[in-house]
Amino acid sequence: MANWIPLWLHKLSSPPVFYGFAGKLRPWAIALALILGVAALYGGLVLAPPDYQQGDDYRIIFIHVPCAWMSLFIYGVMGIAAFIALVWRIKLAEVVAMASAPIGASFTFITLVTGSLWGERMWGTWWTWDARLTSELVLLFLYLGVIGLYHSFEDRRQGARTAAFLALIGIVNVPIVHFSVNWWNTLHQGSTIRLLGPSSIAPSMIWPLLTMMAATKCYYVASLFGRTRTDLLALESGKDWVRHIAENEVAR
C-alpha cells in the first residue's frame, strides 16, 4: 500500500540520509530561487505600472512583503520543528529549528529595514510605534532570544532543546503581542491580498509578488539545507558516516 511515504519520512529523519538528500536538493533550490528572484524583480521593477497614489515608491513591497511573509513562515517552521524535537526527541528536528532561527531573523531584519525605507517616503518618518511594526520588532527580539539561548549552552543538543522550548513559548506569545499592540495603536495599512475572495491589487502587480514569495521560499530551503548539513556534520563528528565523507574528501 502507500506506506512508503511514512517509511521514507522516517528514514529521512536519520542524519546521513538527510545529509545526502539535502545535498542533492540544494543546487536545484538555489537555481530556482535565483531564476524566480530575477524574474520577479524584472516583473516588479520594470513591467509593473507605477501605483496611482504612491508612484514608484511602492515597488519596495516586492521585497518587503515576501520577507514579512517569510519572517512569520520561518517562525512557524521553527515552532513545528521545535515541537517535534521536544516531543519525539528527533535530532534532525533540533538542527532544523536552530538552523531556521538565523535565516528568520535576517528576513525579519530585512522586513524592518525595507519597511522603514518605505515609511520614510510615505509616512515621512523612519519609524513609528505602529502595531505591525512593533510586532515585527518583537518577533526579531524573539528570534534573537532563541539564537542567544542556543549559543549560551556548551552542549549543543541541550542548547537546541532549551531554545526550542523558548521558541514554543514565543509561538504562544506572538498572537498575544499582535492583538495587544493592535488594540494599542494602528497606522499600517491592512492586507490587500486574500486567499479567499478577490484581492484588492492589480494582477500585473500580484504576479511578481507571488513569484518573489516562491523565490524566498526556495532560498530558505537552500539556505536551511546548507546550514543543516554543516550542523549535522559538526554534531555527528566522530560517527562512521561522517568519517566516510571526510575520507572521501581527502582522497579526491
Add this chain to the structure above:
Amino acid sequence: MAVLRRDLTLAWRQRGDMVLPVLYALIVTSLFPFALGPEDALLRRIAGGVVLVTMLLAMLLALDAMFRSDIEDGSLEQLMLAPQPLALMLGMKILAHWLATAVPLIVIAPLLAGMLHLPSPVIPVLLLALLLATPLLSLVGGVLVALTAGTRRSGMLLALMLLPLCVPVVIFAAGALAAAQEGLPWIAPIAWLGAALVMAVVLAPLACAAALRIALDS
C-alpha cells in the same frame, strides 16, 4: 508549603538583598526628573509609565537570582527528584520570590508615584495594576530563568528573552493607568491583566518544570 516557608526564611535572613531592588527603583525614578526637567505637567503625564517600567526593571534585576543559590548548592536537583509534583514546588518558589521582591516594590510604588506627582485618585489603579502585573512577570520570568538555569552568564540574555513577553503586560497596565488619568473607565485592561494572570498561574509552573527538566538534563 515547606518550600515556600524555606524560601521565605532564606529571603528574610538575607534582608539586604530584598532592599536592593527597592533602592534601585527609587534611584531610577529620581533620575527621571533630572533628565526631563522638573515641570509638574510633564512629570504628571509620564508618572504612571515611569513607575511601571521602573518596577519591571527592578524585577528583572532580581529575577536572575530566583534559582541561582538552589542550583549552586544542588537543592534544585533534590527538588526535581522529590516525589511531590515539581510544578507545584516551583510555583511555591515563584510565589516566595514574588513575596520577597515584588511586594516591597508595590509598597514603595505610591511613594515613587507621589514623587512624580501622579494624581492621587490614580494611585489605587496603579496599585491594582501592579498587583496583577508583577506576579505575571514573576511567573513568566520564572519560566525563562529555568531555561537559562544551565548556563553560566544569563543576565543580558534574560532581559532579551523577557522583553517580548512583557510587552502585552506593559501595554495593558499602562493602558489602565492612562485611562484612569483621563477619567475614563479603566476596568477593561485590568480585566485583561487578570485573565492573563489566571492563565499564567495555571500554565507557568508547568512550563517552568518542563523547562527546568530540559535545561538541567545532562
